[in-house]
Amino acid sequence: MTAGIMFRSALTFVHLHLWRRLPHKARRAVLFRLAFWWAPRPTSTAKAKAPIIIIGMLRHASGLGAAARACHDALKAAGLPVYGVDLTAKLMHEVNHTDFDYADGRHLLGEGTVFLHVSGPLVPLAMGQLGRAFVRHKHFIAHWFWELPRLPEDWSPAIPFLHEICVNTTFVRDAVRPIARGRPLHVVPYPLIWTGDPRLRFSQERPFTVSVIFNVASSFARKNPCAAIAAFRQAFGDDPSARLIVKYMNAFAWPEGVRLLEEAAGGAGNIELIGDVLDESGMSALYKRTDVVISLHRAEGLGLPIAEGMMRGLPVVATAWSGSVDFLTPETGVPVSFELVPVKDPQGKYTDSELLWAEADVGEAAAALRMLRSDPVLRQRLGAAAAAHAARYFLPSRYARQVVESILWQPKSIEVSSSKPEIIS
Template sequence: MSPLHRLWQALPRGLRREALFGGAALLAPRPARPEPQGAGPLHVAGYLGAATGLGEGARMMLRAMREAGLPAAGIDLTAAQRQGPPLPEREIDGGSLLPGAVPEGPGTIVLHVNGPMLPWALLALGRRAVAGKRLIAYWAWELSALPADWRRGYGACHRIWAPSRFCAEVFARPMAGRPGFPAPLVVPHPPPRPDPSALGRADFGLPDGAFVGLSIFDATSSLWRKNPMAAIEAHRLAFGDSPEHVLVLKTHGTARAGEAWAEVARAAAARPNVRVLDAALPRRDLWALTACCDVLVSLHRAEGYGLTIAEAMALGRPVVATGWSGNVDFMAGPGCFAVPWRLVPARDPQATYDLPDAVWAEADVAAAAAALRQVAGDTALRHLPPARLPVPDYRAALAG
């Protein structure tokens, strides 16, 4: 490591982040003014090669646009913005462009890149590719307040789409007093269409006759936000140590989550009927895991959308989830148990969501336990038809 690199690494993380994002905002190409009409090719840019929620959202939109008859092309920003973990090779759409290959001229780019990273994405695309194009930012955020570094993203796009009303309201607040900037538009994620692999309970080491709950989370996406500790406690209150009632914690990225994960691991190890599955599964295997469980448990403190909840509903699985934030847009109907909550100050030891004035929801664990007992006692709730979820109208959104 060079002396310069060592000096850079010695700087506080916040200072390094500010230097990177601030520098990108200064150097990035500016969106054309006035806003172009959007005639020309349509592109979806994002982390198409990353096994993350942002990456999956971009892939879902790209597929759905094509199925709707819109000739959208993908732009993969995974390597340019150093995103990961990588998607399994067989799931990658080889037809996507790299940033340097985007054609010049008019068109529209929908960027699945959150606020702080958006100028950096434009820098990767290049001034010639960005010139004359309409730029739409597709953002998701989980708290009631935005970090200051998100504000840079407003100057790097013409308009904002959001996957939920919760997100749209959050993104609208900093826009007060910005004439000519359209209000954020709610454009929901396409309904998931899970295609599970042939894996069953035996492949995941789960007992055939047991009632199995499932909680899915990325350990690096703030364990305090995803709140698996509440899922463990609700399961304990509902079923004690019963071997006939199992909770699976499906996660990945624990090696990078430090003491926050160690606390969850200790709580799980103390319960004989709680299993931990720590692996980055291919999407079809993750859907198979969801399909062979009896209920999805998400006692999150905040969600921008709630993709794992939507996927479980699309598989006909009941969900017990906090009734606050992005998931309330679609979580309705048989098998949906919206857990009561109270708002508390957002405090995140992992520092991703630790904002002074932000709040998030603390789920009522006793109510969640009661919902779990209800699902366990009613086999009809565990054999539901796939839920009908909101469908985005991309043509109307693009014409707006």
Template sequence: MRGVYRSVRGHLLQRLIVKSRYAFNPGRPVEVVGYLSMVAGVGESARLCAVALSKAGRQIMLADVSTHPDEGKLVEWAPALASDGQPGSRIWHLNPPMLPRAILKMGLGNFARAFNIGYWAWELEVVPAEWRNAMHYMNAILVPSEFTRRAIAPLTSAPVIVVPHPVSERPAAEGIRQKFGIAEEAFLVSFIFSGGSSINRKNPQAAIEAFRQFSAECPDAFLLMKASGSPARDEALRRLMQSVEGDRNIRVITDNLASSEINGIIKESNVYLSLHRSEGFGLTVAEAIMHRTPVVSTAWSGTADFCDPDNTWLVEPLLIPVVDDHPEFADLKDAVWADPSPVAAAALLKGIYSDREAAKRKAEGARDYLLRHLAEHSYDKALLRLSAMQAS
């Protein structure tokens, strides 16, 4: 039944939605639509947008279309006061598979009465049919990286503008090492990922392999991986956790943590390690850089925009065909993604381990690089650009 729904959603519902003829009206509020009360990454994307627009002085409205709202204590965010009334534009922080349900929930007539902007985070160079079908009813599309823009822009006549997630250094809980039983003097390596967005794409197994090679020579090292998902329902996540059973210096946790605790893990780490196969942006990598944590990252896809080649530790990958059973990636032909070398990553970890003070100085430079990138590609500047396009 789920496969039938996906087919109807991708090929029928997407085509029933009519593109708005309303012009972009910068004088009216911007409505941010998304999974505002969900801990998922797409929900965080919407919350970051709302806060950034508020700080820029924009009047905003909020539309929460969450399918599975989480406990409020897990979702920590505070936008400025929202406006009432009819929005002039909407930013939909939902990828195309999520859009039909949300649009129908808000009403097709309501959808057509505003300038609609999609914020889409796609992770490959080949774009699925369902995403291409959704392009015909969006007035503009924002994307988190140049990598995603290059994939989407040739397929639509709508403006496609890069706006990275406006990450900032947010409060980090203290005592994280004590909470998870990690020695204060341990060399802590961390990685945070969601099992629901394809474990194969996030590639935690490569991080484990790299860490094992590195820790063979550095026995005081510890790898802490925070996964979102349930091993009882996710076989791939369960296999991953089983693969580290018996390793005293590797731990994979699936606890529900507040965002301040997630930030605490990142901030207390000596290295953040992401050997992803592909990212539309790479939110946790950017958050690690913002917290001045040295970053080892795959040198491909969305993270390439903001990972300073002089001040982050990059693993140049081979590109291999995408093989994945995730519904978003299963039927894509000619798609490739990265295959970063655990051996190369282990060597970079050893280099950071051997000169931690130099690594801290480089991490500060990486943060400066990220801040410049964010300032140059803000939501406010994207909306000003849309206004200028319309005026011309």
């Protein structure tokens, strides 16, 4: 039995027989320590060469999964040799986004460039699942997100497994830099792919509709949807000609969050709670019903619903702090002022009480919603400006070009594999 098979067998044993019996913090400590010591490491001199392999939770409905899929598609559209390896089930997440096709890269031994879309603590575990033969000669680039000004200590053990690090915002860059240990650290644009036309006209025949979109598993407190509900109710009360859609997913991660949403909504007939997982067509339909996107987040590494709303020509009302300030400005949306307060996260994802995050001004957000409802000309102007800026900022070819020029190689030097890939669908 090889060391790689023994390692994966040990992980399976821990997961099936011990994992569920341990408290959450103890689980993390046991699994991460085991992975750090046993996971294979790439050679330090491995160079960035073709093919490109996107590895992560390709079939998980989450921000990390969406980022991995978007980067894959952007590089593929640029004509680069791109493969994928899905670790959704291996990293103990639900496979709930199955309509994604990619060429399977699990068989690609030897040289290659890996973009690893998993959080820092999971890097050694991912390496263990990939196996020594796959890992040995690859050039590994982590593509990371984080939401607070400083990374937790349990991200540092990932660094010996990496050659470089990519992030999408200056906020995340500043959080990662203290632990990077001299690894090249690149800020690259997020490649947001959307083929529809931006909303340049708004319907006057249906309720004025505001949407807040978030993932409970990404920290209910950080996403702060109850503040969005409070702003809406302060702005419009029970007015049936105004409507709030609260779209959430992964409620199982913290069931208390649903109770808090229901409590905040107070049974109002003009507030709709949607907890289903929606595919791309379902999300597109939701955005078509929307006039304004609101995000009174306490912190964001990027802010994907903000970016997606802007791409669709929707005005966005959002906290003026953390990752989204790189692209949301007073010219392209409505930033909301805030005060910094100590981090308190009942879900336990963020445990550093010395750190601060933003508490948005609910009254200011309510005033912004009233202003946007009463002034359709302003709404259309902000939406058009948001769509134009987002189309340039998140252009997939811009991401691909920067990856090639800053990290990889010139396209003319790429040798595409002649073997026919297996398509996973």
